[in-house]
Each structure stands twice: as structure tokens, then as C-alpha cells.
Amino acid sequence: MSLILDNIDYIVGGASHMSGVSLELEPGSFNVLLGRTLAGKTTLMRLIAGLDVPTRGRIWMDGKEVTGRSVRRRNVSMVYQQFINYPGLTVYDNIASPLKLAKVARPEIDRRVRGVAEMLHIEHLLDRLPLELSGGQQQRTAMGRALAKDADVILFDEPLVNLDYKLREEFREELRSVFSERNCIAVYATTEPTEALALGGNTAVIHEGRLLQYGRTEEVYHRPHDILTAELFSEPPINIVSGDVSSDAVSLDNTGFFPVGDDLRGLAPGTYRFGVRASHISLVPQSKSDVELTMTVDLAEISGSETFLHVHNELFHMTAHLKGIHDFGVDVPVTLYIPTHKVYVFDREGRVVHIPAHLRGS
Amino acid sequence: MSDALPTTPEAVRQRAAATSNRKRRRNRSAPRQWRRRGLMAAYIVFVLLPIYWLLNMSFQSNTEILGGLTLWPEDFTLEHYSKIFTQSSWYMGYVNSITYVLINMLLSIVVALPAAYAFSRYKFIGDKHLFFWLLTNLMAPPAVFLLPYFQLYYTVGLFDTHVAVALAHCLFNIPLAVWILEGFMSGVPKEIDETAFIDGYRFPAFFVKIFIPMISSGIGVTLFFLFMFSWVELLLASTLTATNAQPIASVMTQTKGASGIDWGALAAAGALTILPGIVVVYFVRNHIAKGFALGRT
Numbered sequence: 001m002s003l004i005l006d007n008i009d010y011i012v013g014g015a016s017h018m019s020g021v022s023l024e025l026e027p028g029s030f031n032v033l034l035g036r037t038l039a040g041k042t043t044l045m046r047l048i049a050g051l052d053v054p055t056r057g058r059i060w061m062d063g064k065e066v067t068g069r070s071v072r073r074r075n076v077s078m079v080y081q082q083f084i085n086y087p088g089l090t091v092y093d094n095i096a097s098p099l100k101l102a103k104v105a106r107p108e109i110d111r112r113v114r115g116v117a118e119m120l121h122i123e124h125l126l127d128r129l130p131l132e133l134s135g136g137q138q139q140r141t142a143m144g145r146a147l148a149k150d151a152d153v154i155l156f157d158e159p160l161v162n163l164d165y166k167l168r169e170e171f172r173e174e175l176r177s178v179f180s181e182r183n184c185i186a187v188y189a190t191t192e193p194t195e196a197l198a199l200g201g202n203t204a205v206i207h208e209g210r211l212l213q214y215g216r217t218e219e220v221y222h223r224p225h226d227i228l229t230a231e232l233f234s235e236p237p238i239n240i241v242s243g244d245v246s247s248d249a250v251s252l253d254n255t256g257f258f259p260v261g262d263d264l265r266g267l268a269p270g271t272y273r274f275g276v277r278a279s280h281i282s283l284v285p286q287s288k289s290d291v292e293l294t295m296t297v298d299l300a301e302i303s304g305s306e307t308f309l310h311v312h313n314e315l316f317h318m319t320a321h322l323k324g325i326h327d328f329g330v331d332v333p334v335t336l337y338i339p340t341h342k343v344y345v346f347d348r349e350g351r352v353v354h355i356p357a358h359l360r361g362s
Numbered sequence: 363m364s365d366a367l368p369t370t371p372e373a374v375r376q377r378a379a380a381t382s383n384r385k386r387r388r389n390r391s392a393p394r395q396w397r398r399r400g401l402m403a404a405y406i407v408f409v410l411l412p413i414y415w416l417l418n419m420s421f422q423s424n425t426e427i428l429g430g431l432t433l434w435p436e437d438f439t440l441e442h443y444s445k446i447f448t449q450s451s452w453y454m455g456y457v458n459s460i461t462y463v464l465i466n467m468l469l470s471i472v473v474a475l476p477a478a479y480a481f482s483r484y485k486f487i488g489d490k491h492l493f494f495w496l497l498t499n500l501m502a503p504p505a506v507f508l509l510p511y512f513q514l515y516y517t518v519g520l521f522d523t524h525v526a527v528a529l530a531h532c533l534f535n536i537p538l539a540v541w542i543l544e545g546f547m548s549g550v551p552k553e554i555d556e557t558a559f560i561d562g563y564r565f566p567a568f569f570v571k572i573f574i575p576m577i578s579s580g581i582g583v584t585l586f587f588l589f590m591f592s593w594v595e596l597l598l599a600s601t602l603t604a605t606n607a608q609p610i611a612s613v614m615t616q617t618k619g620a621s622g623i624d625w626g627a628l629a630a631a632g633a634l635t636i637l638p639g640i641v642v643v644y645f646v647r648n649h650i651a652k653g654f655a656l657g658r659t
Contacts, residue, residue, distance in 0.1 A: 051556055071559045078560050084553045088575040101562035145561070 001027045001062045001152045003048065003185050008057035010043060010209075017043045018054070018209045025185045030176070030201030032217065033189040034233060040209040041189035045155045048187065050074045061152060077146035078155040081162065083138035085130035091117070091141050092126040098149035116144045119178060136167045147178065156188040160195075172198055193235040197221060205229045222359040227350040230275050236308060236319040238344070239276045245269055250340075253315040256291040258340050263357045267345065272353070275344035278308070278321035281336050290337040293318075300328040311336065413636070419629035427625045442630035452631065455613035458524065460638070462599070462607065463592045465528035466535060470588050471581065473532070474539035479569070481540065482547035483555065493544070496537035504598050507533060515602055522604040530598045535588045542587060545655070546580025547573075579649040586646045590639065610635060 003025040010018035018040050025031050033041045046052045047059070050071035058067045066074055077098070085094050092113055099109045117123040120140040122133075130138050139159060146154055156175075160168040176199060179186050190196055196203050196217060203221070204214040212229045213220050224230035231237045243252040245267050251257050252274060260267070285292070295311035295318060302308075302325055309320040311334060320336055328334065345354035419427055420442055421435040446452040480486075481493055511530050512521070520526040550573070558568040574581065600612035614631050643650070 049556075049560065051559075071556070072562055072564070076560060078557070080553045080557070082551060082553060084551065084557050086554070086558075086572055086576075088572070098561040142557075145557075149561070 001183070001185065002060075003153055004060040005044075005048070006058045006060065008044075008047060008054045008059070010047060010052065011055045016209055018047065021057075021206075021209075021211045023204060023211060023214060025187070025202075027185065028183045030179050030186045030199065031188065032196040032199055032201060032203045033187060033206055034191075034193060034196045034203050035189075035206035036191055036232065039206045041206055042157055043209070044206065045078065045157050045187060045189060048153060049076045049078050049155055074153075075149075075151050076153040076155060077149050077151040079139070079142050079146045079157065079159045081158040083130070083135060083142055083162070085138060085141050085145070087129065087131055090127055090129055091122060091133070091144075094130060094141050095126075095144040095148050098145060102149070112148050113144075116148045119147075120144050120174070136163050136171075139163060139171075151184060153185045153187065156186070158189050158191065161191075168195075176200065193221075193233050196233070203233070205232050207232060223352075223355050224344070225352055227273060227275065227346045227352070230344060230346075230352075234277060236278045236321060239278060239281075239316075239318045240346075241274045241276065241316050241318070242271060243274045244271050250274075252291065252293070255313060255315065256293045256338070258289065258291045261289060261340060263341060264345070264354060267354060271348065273346045273348075273350075275346060276318070276338050277342070278319045280339055280342045281318070281320035281322075282339075283322065283326075283334070283336065285337045286339055287341075289340050291340055293336050293338060294333055295336055297328045297330055297332045297334055299330065300326060309334070416629050416632050416636075420626060420633045422626060424624065424626050427629075439626075442624075442626040443634075445627055446630055446634065452613060452627070455608060455610035455631075456634070458603070458607045459593065459599075459609040459611070462524040462527040462531070462609070463589055465524055466531045466592045467585055467588045469528060470532055470535040470539045471585060474536055474543055474584070475569075475574070475581075477536075478540045478543035478547055479573075481544045483552065493540075496540055499537045500534050504530075504533065504595065508598065508601055511598065512601060521602065522606045524607045526602045527599045527607060527609070528592075530602055531592045531595060533598075535591055538587055538591065539584050542584045543577070543580055546577045546583075546652075550576050579646075579652075582646045583649045583652065586642050586650065589642050593639065 003023075005021055005023040008018055008021040009016070021044065033044060035041050043052070047054050050066065050069060053068060058065055060066065061074065085091075086097065089097065095113045095116060096109050099112060104112075113126070114123060117126055120143060122137055122140045122144065125133060125137060125141075130141055133141065139162070143159065146156075160171055163171065172195065175188075186201075188199060190199075200217050202215060203217040205212040205220060205224075207228055212232070213225050220229065221233055224233060227240065231240070241252050243250055245260065245264070246269050247260070249257055249259050250264065293313070295313050298310040298312055298317075300307055300309050305324060307322045307324065307326045309322055309326065309328065311318050311320065318336070341358070342356045343354075344352060344356065347353050418433070418435060421438050421440070422432065423437050423439050423441070426432060426435070426437050481489060507530070511526075515521045515526045515530075520529070554572070554576070555568065558572050559565075563572065596609070596611045599609040600615075603609065603612065610631065614628055614635075
């Protein structure tokens with residue numbers, strides 16, 4: 001069972017919601033659609049499900065074209081961001097409903113419903129009505145219905161957004177283990193880069209109705225094709241500083257200078273944009289080649305056991321992601337160190353021209 | 363049970379509100395309390411007085427009614443009620459009314475359910491205008507349509523049948539039903555429909571098994587309004603019928619006999635006419651406010 005989207009365009013009332021998306025999802029793969037709100041993640045899922053029909057382009061499932069085929073005959077299942085269940089049916093009947101419609105034998109239905117319920121830890125709630133349950137339990141019911149059916153494609157449209165973060169972490173782990181045993185294509189939409197990284201599998205980065213990059217999650221994270229992908233797939237977003245490369249030295253907006261090392265030697269002299277991951281910036285030099293920058297603190301944001309330090313100088317802003325809790329006053333100068341062997345370099349058009357050597361691999 | 367301490371935040375809040383209310387009431391001065399009660403009593407008296415008078419008259423003999431002012435039936439009698447329940451010219455009025463009202467309710471709801479679904483779920487050219495046009499049907503007085511209806515029904519042989527009145531009442535009842543149901547349907551997330559189709563429901567099965575139960579309270583309220591408007595409408599109902607399908611209200615206007623107007627029977631018939639409305643209201647009492655807001659909360 002494979003899923004192929006071939007050059008999909010989707011236009012509603014003159015507005016293009018999806019343009020030129022081609023994607024090939026392998027059997028048994030776990031795929032994350034990453035993009036901001038309104039990027040087109042939900043639209044893409046609805047096209048895959050068959051709830052909407054693409055304006056142009058074709059969709060193939062398992063070698064057969066399904067472009068115009070109705071959702072009922074596609075064997076997909078979907079979990080929405082809102083908790084969608086049939087309010088009049090018990091949890092058991094909710095989960096069993098697709099099986100009953102598929103005319104599965106009664107003992108088999110019972111076995112599968114109980115199996116799924118156990119997996120999702122709602123086996124003690126089967127006789128209740130969805131509205132009597134907590135949000136997490138309602139969403140588990142919705143997931144149960146999606147999982148009970150032997151669907152070829154399971155779509156999750158930001159299913160964890162309306163849950164609290166503890167439940168989210170728990171769910172995420174369960175989800176991975178559930179899918180490791182299945183041979184169906186899972187598609188999972190999220191706005192959070194960290195969630196995409198936690199889920200692993202493959203990631204497709206989507207922006208304004210276009211597919212920017214698709215590949216293994218680590219691959220996309222470590223080796224973005226362009227500046228936009230790098231920005232979308234990092235939290236906090238990757239810091240972009242423009243800089244000039246001459247034959248022997250690099251200047252970052254005339255504030256930080258460093259000599260062109262071995263790995264940057266291939267760059268032609270000119271203006272580039274340098275990408276520095278927030279987590280690579282540190283308060284103490286990690287190696288001799290680090291660039292030293294003196295910046296002014298805007299805000300130190302403490303999140304759990306980490307600190308997001310927002311700083312600026314006359315020319316650019318930066319965010320540093322520091323381990324541990326650090327206390328900084330506002331408008332205090334601070335010295336930061338950027339490891340030059342970990343920077344990305346993009347050309348004027350935003351295409352990546354240099355990826356840190358230790359990630360270049362394979 | 364009521365002594366147990368509340369466990370949910372909602373219950374705690376309610377309990378606190380109840381306690382503070384009680385305290386406030388206790389602290390209020392006695393004259394103010396009595397003024398409130400007096401106003402309330404006066405209001406109830408004014409509202410219920412005509413109805414009481416109707417009941418009062420229905421249990422009196424005609425001589426007592428015409429004799430003088432009596433606050434309660436001194437010569438209690440059930441003769442008017444027994445007359446209504448035994449004389450076919452009387453009770454058939456009720457049967458006719460109920461028949462065409464039920465036919466109308468069935469017709470209206472069957473037509474309005476799919477129409478309201480279309481308005482709530484699909485976008486099509488002119489949908490908003492069409493929706494508003496439906497409401498304008500309620501603005502036209504039925505008298506406007508009286509003559510064409512009369513002529514048409516007479517020509518096709520529908521005159522003096524229950525179906526004639528039921529169809530005529532669709533004029534204002536179907537738009538009303540569509541409006542109310544559309545509000546209730548739009549309260550159901552569209553994703554439920556999609557989930558059902560993903561699960562493999564065909565549209566008719568989904569509509570009957572999943573969707574209609576979800577808006578059952580809305581349907582109940584709608585049926586109440588359909589009943590009410592069809593039950594109280596007199597002009598179309600009396601004009602489009604002669605003897606076979608004559609509604610009760612029309613029967614009541616024709617009680618003048620050789621001995622003058624039968625006041626007691628008229629009062630008893632009036633009292634009986636109120637009854638069905640009270641029964642129907644009882645069933646939808648919890649949802650009626652939402653119905654008045656046309657399902658939009």
C-alpha cells in the first residue's frame with residue numbers, strides 16, 4: 001500500500017490552497033506534515049482522504065488512481081483536532097461503528113474494539129457516552145475509531161493540540177509504538193517542530209500550499225534545502241545573519257569576524273546568509289574557532305530547565321537556546337559564542353550552499 | 363444526598379450561589395418582600411384570569427352564565443363537556459383540526475430536514491438570498507393567498523379535505539421549520555458528517571442514524587412550533603373547508619342555535635382547545651427558548 005500525490009493543485013474560488021504538491025509515501029511509513037497554521041496541512045489531508053477533490057493532479061493509492069473516488073471507498077481514517085465522536089453512541093459503539101459498517105463478524109468486532117481500547121487505556125470507559133469523558137479520553141475514543149478500522153491511510157490532523165502537554169507527551173510515545181506494529185501509512189499534521197522531531201519517521205515541510213521538502217525527519221532537520229525550511233523546522237527559529245565572505249575571512253554584519261576555515265573554503269566571495277541554530281549558541285567558548293559576539297539582552301525567557309535568551313545589536317536579533325536557568329537583566333550586554341563549524345550558509349535566493357561538515361555525512 | 367458536600371466546581375458554585383441567595387433574602391426587609399410577592403401575585407392573577415373565567419364558564423349552566431356575575435360555578439355541571447364529547451359535530455372539529463395539524467407537521471418536517479441540511483452544509487449560488495426569501499413567506503399575511511388557494515383546491519378537488527389545510531399551512535410552516543432546524547444543524551460540527559462518511563456511512567444512513575438523533579431536541583422544538591402555528595391558524599383552515607374537514611375554531615363560531623348562543627359549550631370547547639398546546643409545551647419545555655432563537659444560541 002503506497003500513496004502517491006502527483007502534482008496536486010487545489011484552487012477554491014480563485015485562491016490557490018495547494019500548488020504543485022508531489023509526494024510519495026511509502027507503505028508502513030510514519031509521515032509528519034509540518035507547517036504553520038494555514039500552511040495547507042489540513043487541505044492536504046482532506047485531499048488525501050477524499051473529502052475534497054484536487055483541481056489538478058492525481059492521487060494514486062496502491063497503484064490505483066483514486067483522484068475522484070469518494071471518501072467512503074478509499075479506506076482511510078481520520079482524527080481531527082476537535083474531539084469528534086458520535087455523541088449518541090457509547091464509546092464501544094463509537095469505536096465499533098466503522099467495523100459494523102464494514103460488516104465484520106460480531107466476535108471479531110468485539111475482539112478488535114477491546115484490543116484497541118486496551119491499547120489506548122480506555123477499556124474501562126466502553127459503556128460511557130463520549131460527552132461524559134475528559135478531553136483526553138474523548139480524543140482517545142476518536143483515535144480508537146480510526147485505529148480499529150484496518151485503514152490503508154490514517155490521518156491525524158493536529159490531534160494533540162487541544163490536550164495538555166503531559167498528555168501530549170504520553171500520547172506521542174503511544175502513537176509511535178502503535179504504528180510500529182502496523183503496515184499502514186500514517187500522516188500526522190503538526191505546527192510544532194519539536195513534535196515532528198519527537199515522532200521521527202518522515203517529515204514534509206509545507207508552507208503556503210507548497211511542499212518545501214520531504215524526507216526522513218532527521219535528514220530534513222539537519223540538511224534543509226533552503227532557508228525557509230530551516231526556519232520552519234526549528235524551535236526557536238534558526239537565527240539568520242547576513243554576512244560577507246571574502247577570500248580569507250567572513251564578517252557577520254561587520255560585527256563578528258572569523259577566518260574562512262577548511263569547510264567554508266568552497267564558497268565564492270560574496271554576500272550570504274548564515275544560519276545559526278539557537279541551541280548552538282553558548283555563553284562560553286566551546287572551541288578556539290568560535291566567533292565572539294557582544295549583544296544586548298532583550299529578554300530571558302525561562303521554560304522548564306531551559307532559557308531562551310533574546311538578544312540584539314544594532315543590526316540583527318538573535319535567540320539563544322541555553323541549557324539550565326540563567327538570569328539576565330534587560331539591556332545588559334552579554335557575550336555569546338557561535339561555533340563556526342556548525343553554521344549553515346544560504347545564498348541570496350535562500351538555497352543552502354553549505355551544511356556543517358559533521359552533518360554532511362551519507 | 364443534598365447534605366453531601368459538592369464535589370465538582372460547578373456544584374460548589376451552585377451551592378455558594380444558593381447560600382448567598384438565601385442570606386440575601388433573609389436580610390431583606392419584610393415590606394420589600396411583601397411588595398415583591400404582591401406584584402407577582404397580581405401578575406399571575408392578570409395572566410390567568412381570562413383562562414380561569416373560561417374554565418369557570420365551562421362548568422356553569424347557560425342560565426347561570428347569563429344570570430349574573432358568579433366567581434365560581436354554583437351549579438357545577440359537566441353537561442357542556444359531555445355535549446362536546448358526544449355530539450359528532452363538536453368532537454369531529456377536534457378530530458379534523460388534529461388531523462390536518464399532524465399531516466402538516468409531518469409534511470413540513472420531512473421537507474424541511476433535507477432543506478435545512480442543505481442550507482447549513484453547502485454553499486451554492488444564491489443560498490443566502492434563498493434562505494432569506496424563505497423567511498419572507500412568513501411576512502405575507504395568509505389572506506393574500508386565500509383566493510388562489512381556494513380556487514386551485516376547488517379545481518383539483520382538494521377543497522374540504524384535511525390535506526388541503528395541511529398543504530396550505532406549509533406556506534408558513536416549512537420556512538419556519540427550515541429556519542429553526544438550520545440553526546440547530548449548524549451547531550453540529552461538519553467534521554461529524556465527514557467522520558461518518560470516512561467510517562463508511564452512506565448519506566441516508568448517516569442522516570437517519572447519526573444526524574437526526576443529534577438534533578432531536580431541535581426537531582422537538584420545531585414540531586412544537588409547527589403544531590402551534592397550524593393549530594391557531596383559522597382563516598385558511600375555515601375557508602378551505604366546508605363540513606368534512608371543518609376545524610374546531612370554525613365549529614365554535616357556528617354554535618348559534620335556536621335558543622341563542624350556547625355559551626357554556628363554547629367555553630368548554632375553548633378550554634379543550636388550550637389543552638393540546640399545554641401538553642406539547644410540556645414535552646419541549648427545556649428547549650423552547652433555543653427554539654425561539656431559531657436554534658441559534
